[in-house]
Amino acid sequence: MNGVQVRSAERALSAGMWLIVGGSMLYSVLTVTPLMAAHTPRAWVWTAPILPLVVDAAVVIVVRLDSVLARLGGRGGGWPVALRWMTGAMTLALNVGDSALHHDAVGVAVHGVAPLLLIVTAETGLAYRRAIAAAVTALKAEERAERAAREQAAADRQEAAERRAREAREHQARLAREQREHEARLAREEAERQERVRREEQERAKALAREERAEAERREREREQQQREREQRERAAAEARERDARRRAEQERRERQERTERAERERAALLAAGPATEKLSEDRARATVHAAFDVGLPVRTAAELTGWSTGWVSSRYQELRDTPTPKVLEGAAS
Structure with missing residues (x-):
């Protein structure tokens, strides 16, 4: 049974209890008032309804406080029990008193139904309320246990998730570190390769420069030789032209x-x-x-x-x- 069903049963108990209490109070007032009027001076006959109302008020107090104590899971001790039985006995005596004085057994039986029902209902309602309170307490304890279990499970799941996330982060960090080391190694190898290529290119460039310088020097020598020959030819031609x-x-x-x-x-x-x-x-x-x-x-x-x-x-x-x-x-x- 869940909390909704328990509260529904408790509402049904309260409604039935107060219906019985209300009916019994009304019946008691109507039954006891003529008896009190017959045994009250004529000048004070108007006070006849007061006594049944006071007794019934005590019954209401007992029923209400018992319900509150039962809900809280507490006990009032012996005085609430004495008040409950005393009010019940008074209500029963007042309701069957007129019939008993007239030696009417049927009237005693008929007028004793409502007080007896009220007394038994009060005791039963108290028992029900205590049982419901215990059930509610157990249910709440079970809910707390389930909530604690869910929270513990959630905490465990969260811890497991955090552990997995931490492991995943560590794995990712390890992979990233390995990737960085791999990239660094590749970068070093590439840098070394480029350095070798650069040195080789420099060597080739130096060799080519030496060859170019040698070729340039050879061409320069040839050009100078040709220039000297051309100058010689020009001087010879000039001398010939001059001659x-x-x-x-x-x-x-x-x-x-x-x-x-x-x-x-x-x-x-x-x-x-x-x-x-x-x-x-x-x-x-x-x-x-x-x-x-x-x-x-x-x-x-x-x-x-x-x-x-x-x-x-x-x-x-x-x-x-x-x-x-x-x-x-x-x-x-x-």
């Missing part, structure tokens, strides 16, 4: 000298002919004017030497002034 130039210059000088001498002779021959007795041919006249122009003779003198008019001679002089003469060119060349 050729001197030879040509000398040849040209001799040719110019020969031409000059020949021109001088021709000019002297033309000028030595004297004034012309008749008009010379145009070619001879032009040659005579040219010779006269070269030696700086006046236009009139040149006209006399050629037999041509001074106008024609002046025109030729102007042409000669506008056109460089071989003499001028020779002078410029020299």
Whole structure:
């Protein structure tokens, strides 16, 4: 049985108990009041319901406190028991008193039902409540034990989970440490390999640099040799050109000298002919004017030497002034 069922049974017991108590109180008031009225002075007849109400109030107190003590699992001692039986006996006596005075056995039996039911119900309810309280206590103890067991199991599971988590963390840490060591070893090996490769490359680079330097020095020597040979060839060519130039210059000088001498002779021959007795041919006249122009003779003198008019001679002089003469060119060349 769980706690809900226990509380439901306890509510049913309380409801039935108070129903019986209420009915018994009402029946007792209705039964006892006429008896009290018959044995009370007429002036105080209105007090007849007080005694059954007081007795019934004592019954209510007993039932209520017994229920509280039973719920708490305690016992009130002998006085609650005495009060319970005394109120029960008083209720029974008051309810059957009128019938007993009239020697009515049936009335005694009928009017004794409610008080007896109340007394037995009070005792039974007390027993039930104590049993329920014990059951509730046991149930609570069982629940506490189960809760403690669940908490212990949860703690064990949590401890196991923490242990597994710790073991997992340690395993992960060990794996991570091994992985780091492996990576560090690989990194060292890779660094050593790269260092070897770098040294080998440096060696190759040095060897290649030595070869390149040797090749460069060889090419430099070849270039210098070629440069010397080219300079020698250029000097030889320059000397040859210089010799050729001197030879040509000398040849040209001799040719110019020969031409000059020949021109001088021709000019002297033309000028030595004297004034012309008749008009010379145009070619001879032009040659005579040219010779006269070269030696700086006046236009009139040149006209006399050629037999041509001074106008024609002046025109030729102007042409000669506008056109460089071989003499001028020779002078410029020299």
